[in-house]
Amino acid sequence: MANEMKPDQNGDQGYITGELLYTIFHNEAEHFSIAKIKVRDTNEDFREKDVVAKGYFSNLMTGKDYCFYGQFERHAKFGLQYRVTSYQTILPNTKDGLITYLSSNLFHGIGKKTAKKIIHHLGENAISSILNKPSVLESIPGLKKENREALVKSLQENEGFEHVVVHLAKYGIGLKMAQNIYQVYQENAVTQLQKDPYQYVFDVEGFGFQKADEIARQNGLSLTHPNRIGAGCIYVLQKSVQDGHVYLPLTTCVRQVIQLLHHASTPLSEADIINRLEGLNKEKKLILYNGNVYLPSLYYAEDGFVSQLKRLMEKPIEHKTTLAELMKIIGEIEEEEVLSYGKEQFNAINQSLDAKITIVTGGPGTGKTTVIKGILKAYAAIYDVSLHPKDYDKKADFPFVLTAPTGRAAKRLNESTGLPAVTIHRLLGWDGNNGFEKGQHDPLTGKFIIIDEFSMVDIWLANSLFKAIPDDMQVLLVGDEDQLPSVGPGQVLSDLLGSTLIPFVSLNEVYRQKEGSKIIQLAHQIKRDTCTKASLEKDKDFSFIPCNEQQMIDCVEKIYKKARDKGIDLKNMQVLAPMYRSQAGITIINKHLQQLINPKTKQKREIKVQDGLFRTGDKVIQLVNQPEDHVFNGDIGEVVAIFEEDENTEHVEQLVVSYDGREVVYERKDCVNIMLAYCISIHKSQGSEFPVVILPVVSGYHRMLRKNLLYTAITRSKQSLIICGEVNAFLRGIRTLDTNIRYTSLKEQMQERLANLSDKQIAEDEAKEITPYDFM
Ligand SMILES: Nc1ncnc2c1ncn2[C@@H]1O[C@H](COP(=O)(O)OP(=O)(O)OP(=O)(O)O)[C@@H](O)[C@H]1O
Numbered sequence: 001m002a003n004e005m006k007p008d009q010n011g012d013q014g015y016i017t018g019e020l021l022y023t024i025f026h027n028e029a030e031h032f033s034i035a036k037i038k039v040r041d042t043n044e045d046f047r048e049k050d051v052v053a054k055g056y057f058s059n060l061m062t063g064k065d066y067c068f069y070g071q072f073e074r075h076a077k078f079g080l081q082y083r084v085t086s087y088q089t090i091l092p093n094t095k096d097g098l099i100t101y102l103s104s105n106l107f108h109g110i111g112k113k114t115a116k117k118i119i120h121h122l123g124e125n126a127i128s129s130i131l132n133k134p135s136v137l138e139s140i141p142g143l144k145k146e147n148r149e150a151l152v153k154s155l156q157e158n159e160g161f162e163h164v165v166v167h168l169a170k171y172g173i174g175l176k177m178a179q180n181i182y183q184v185y186q187e188n189a190v191t192q193l194q195k196d197p198y199q200y201v202f203d204v205e206g207f208g209f210q211k212a213d214e215i216a217r218q219n220g221l222s223l224t225h226p227n228r229i230g231a232g233c234i235y236v237l238q239k240s241v242q243d244g245h246v247y248l249p250l251t252t253c254v255r256q257v258i259q260l261l262h263h264a265s266t267p268l269s270e271a272d273i274i275n276r277l278e279g280l281n282k283e284k285k286l287i288l289y290n291g292n293v294y295l296p297s298l299y300y301a302e303d304g305f306v307s308q309l310k311r312l313m314e315k316p317i318e319h320k321t322t323l324a325e326l327m328k329i330i331g332e333i334e335e336e337e338v339l340s341y342g343k344e345q346f347n348a349i350n351q352s353l354d355a356k357i358t359i360v361t362g363g364p365g366t367g368k369t370t371v372i373k374g375i376l377k378a379y380a381a382i383y384d385v386s387l388h389p390k391d392y393d394k395k396a397d398f399p400f401v402l403t404a405p406t407g408r409a410a411k412r413l414n415e416s417t418g419l420p421a422v423t424i425h426r427l428l429g430w431d432g433n434n435g436f437e438k439g440q441h442d443p444l445t446g447k448f449i450i451i452d453e454f455s456m457v458d459i460w461l462a463n464s465l466f467k468a469i470p471d472d473m474q475v476l477l478v479g480d481e482d483q484l485p486s487v488g489p490g491q492v493l494s495d496l497l498g499s500t501l502i503p504f505v506s507l508n509e510v511y512r513q514k515e516g517s518k519i520i521q522l523a524h525q526i527k528r529d530t531c532t533k534a535s536l537e538k539d540k541d542f543s544f545i546p547c548n549e550q551q552m553i554d555c556v557e558k559i560y561k562k563a564r565d566k567g568i569d570l571k572n573m574q575v576l577a578p579m580y581r582s583q584a585g586i587t588i589i590n591k592h593l594q595q596l597i598n599p600k601t602k603q604k605r606e607i608k609v610q611d612g613l614f615r616t617g618d619k620v621i622q623l624v625n626q627p628e629d630h631v632f633n634g635d636i637g638e639v640v641a642i643f644e645e646d647e648n649t650e651h652v653e654q655l656v657v658s659y660d661g662r663e664v665v666y667e668r669k670d671c672v673n674i675m676l677a678y679c680i681s682i683h684k685s686q687g688s689e690f691p692v693v694i695l696p697v698v699s700g701y702h703r704m705l706r707k708n709l710l711y712t713a714i715t716r717s718k719q720s721l722i723i724c725g726e727v728n729a730f731l732r733g734i735r736t737l738d739t740n741i742r743y744t745s746l747k748e749q750m751q752e753r754l755a756n757l758s759d760k761q762i763a764e765d766e767a768k769e770i771t772p773y774d775f776m
Pocket of ligand 1: 339340341342345362363364365366367368369370371511
C-alpha cells in the first residue's frame with residue numbers, strides 16, 4: 001500500500017524507514033532479498049547510517065524509500081541485520097516526487113508530461129485515488145485507454161502486494177506466508193480474508209485451520225458460521241489422510257470436528273456437524289457414502305481402482321499351453337537356472353501365467369526375484385517372444401513392463417532381471433501439475449506388467465497406474481505384506497489380499513537362510529513372533545551392541561571408525577533410525593557422521609542451509625518426488641559440486657547432487673528438498689536395500705517402535721546388520737503391533753462389485769481339478 005504519511009500503521013512495532021541503496025542478494029522464486037538501506041528514521045535503538053535488511057519482498061527498487069517493520073537479529077557471520085516482517089513503500093509526498101515516480105521505468109507509456117497532467121488533475125493523493133477507483137484516469141485529457149490500463153495494472157502489481165502484506169501482518173501473518181497467499185488471490189487476498197478466512201485453509205498451502213479461526217474471531221465471524229464448520233470438517237479429513245486413512249466413519253469425523261471447533265460459549269451439537277456434512281456432500285466438497293465421510297479425491301480413487309480391476313478381470317487371458325507343456329517349460333528353466341522350484345514358487349509361477357492379475361507376497365529371501373525371473377522366462381517360452389529389448393524394432397512393443405514405486409527398487413528389479421525397469425511415475429509420464437500422461441486414453445504398451453514393492457503403492461497411485469493398463473495386459477503384483485504400509489493413504493496390498501478375490505501365492509519357505517543368513521532368520525522370527533533374547537546372539541552377519549540413548553552417538557561413531565580401520569567402504573553403511581528429534585535421533589546422528597565421514601577441508605565447498613550445512617562429498621537423500629528431474633522421495637545421492645552465485649549463468653548459489661551418475665542441480669531454495677543421509681528414517685528406507693545396516697533401538701523411541709517398522713528396517717540389510725541399543729526396547733518393539741488401523745473401503749467395494757467375477761475364476765480353476773504341481 002502506498003504510504004504517504006509517517007509509518008504508524010503497525011502501532012508501536014519497530015520500524016526503519018530509508019532509501020534502498022542496493023540489493024545484496026535476491027532469490028527470484030522465493031522473493032527473498034537482502035538489501036542495504038540508508039536509514040532516514042527509526043524507532044529502534046540504532047544509530048548507524050546504513051542497515052542490512054532481509055526478508056520476503058515482491059520487487060524492491062533501488063533508490064525508492066520504504067518503511068520496514070521488523071526486529072534486529074545478529075547473524076553469526078554478518079553481524080546485526082534487520083529481519084523484516086512487513087514493509088511498505090513510502091511514496092514521494094511532494095508533487096515533484098510523484099511526477100518522477102509516475103514517469104519512471106515502472107510505468108510504461110507515461111512520460112513526464114502525462115505524469116504532470118495526472119498529478120495536476122488528481123492531486124497529491126493521485127495514487128490512492130487511482131487504486132481505489134481506476135476510472136478517475138478517464139478524466140485525464142489525452143491519456144489513451146491502453147496507457148490508462150497499463151498504469152492501473154502496474155500500480156496494482158507494485159502496490160498490491162504491499163497492500164496485502166501490510167493487512168496480513170495485522171493478523172500476524174508473516175511475509176513468506178503472505179507470498180503464498182498473494183500467489184493464490186493476488187490483490188483480492190484481503191477481501192477474501194475478511195469475507196471467509198477459512199477458504200485460505202483449502203487454497204493456500206500450509207495455512208492452518210487454527211490461524212483461520214483466530215482471524216475469523218478478530219473479524220467477528222460467528223462460531224457457528226457454516227464456513228467455520230465446513231472448514232473444520234474438511235480439515236479433519238485432510239488430517240486423517242496424513243495417518244493413511246481413505247475415509248473417516250461418520251461418528252469419528254463428527255467427534256473430531258466437535259473437538260476441533262469446541263468453544264465453551266457456543267457448544268456445537270452432533271446434528272449441527274451432520275447437517276453441515278450433508279451440505280458439503282451436496283456441494284460435492286466431500287462424499288458421504290455408507291455412513292463414511294470421504295474427501296472426493298480418495299472416494300474416486302478407490303472407486304476408480306475397483307472399476308479398473310473389474311475391467312481387467314472381465315477379460316480373462318486365453319490359455320496357450322496345456323499343463324503338460326507348462327511343466328516341460330518350467331523343467332527346462334530349472335535346468336538352465338540350476339535350481340528346483342519349491343512348491344510355493346512353482347504355484348506362484350503357474351498362477352501368474354494363468355491369471356489376469358496375481359499377487360505374490362513373501363518376506364526376504366523367499367524367492368520373489370527368483371519367481372519373477374521364472375515367470376519372465378516361462379512367458380517368453382510359451383508365447384515365443386524374446387526377452388531382449390534389442391530384438392524389438394519400432395513396430396513391435398517389448399512385451400514386458402517392469403516397474404516399482406521408488407528409483408532404488410526399480411534399479412534392483414532391473415539388475416536382478418536384466419530387463420528395463422522404471423519407477424511408476426516415470427512409466428506413467430508424471431507431468432507435475434497435470435498429473436500423468438498415461439491413462440485410459442493413452443495406455444501402456446506390452447503384454448505383462450510386473451509391479452514390485454507393491455506394499456508401498458497408495459490408493460491414488462494404484463488407481464492412476466491401473467487406469468493405464470490395457471485390457472489385454474497381465475498383471476503381477478509383488479510385495480511383502482508385513483512391511484510398513486504406503487506413506488500415502490490406503491493399504492492397497494493388504495486390502496487386495498484381504499478381499500481374497502485376486503489370486504495370490506504366499507512364499508513362506510526361506511531360501512537365503514539356507515546360505516546361513518542370520519538377518520533373514522531374524523526377520524522371519526519377528527514375522528512369526530518367535531524372536532527371543534537368544535535370537536540376538538552374535539553371528540557372522542549380525543551383532544547387537546548394547547548401549548543406552550546417551551551412548552548412542554559414541555557407539556555409532558565407533559562402529560564407523562572400526563569399519564574405516566578395516567578398510568570397509570563407508571558408502572556401503574547406512575544408519576536407519578525411527579525418529580528425527582531425540583537424543584539419538586536422525587538429525588543429531590547425521591551431524592556427527594558428517595563430521596566424521598566428510599569433515600571440513602580447504603578443498604571442500606560448503607553451503608549453509610537452515611538446519612546446518614551441505615559439503616561436497618556429503619551423502620544426501622531426496623525428500624519429495626521431483627519427477628521432472630527423475631529424482632524421487634528416498635533416492636540417495638552425493639553432493640558433487642557447489643557453485644557460488646558468480647560461477648553460473650543463473651547467478652544463484654547451486655548445489656549439484658549425483659544420483660548414480662545422474663546429476664541434479666538444486667538452487668539454495670530447493671535445498672529443503674534434500675537432507676543429509678548418513679542416517680535416514682526407516683520410513684524413507686522402504687524399497688531400498690543396503691549392504692550394511694546400523695539400527696539404533698532405544699526405549700526413547702518407544703512411541704515409534706512397532707513390529708512392522710523394525711521388520712522393515714531389518715530386511716533392508718543385505719550383508720550385515722548391527723543393532724545398537726537396548727535389548728528390551730527391541731524385544732518390546734517387535735512384540736508391539738501397529739494398532740493404527742487405516743480406514744479404507746477397498747476390500748468391501750471389491751467384495752460388492754467383483755465377487756461374481758472371482759466366482760467365475762474359481763469355477764474355472766476347479767474345473768481343472770488338478771494343479772500342475774501335482775504332476776511333479
Ligand atoms: N528354489 C530355490 N532353490 C535354491 N535357491 C533358491 C531358490 N529360490 C531362491 N533361491 C535363492 O535364495 C536367494 C533369495 O532368493 P530371491 O533373491 O529370489 O529372494 P527374494 O524374496 O527376492 O529376496 P529379497 O526380498 O530379500 O530380495 C537367492 O540366492 C536365490 O538364488
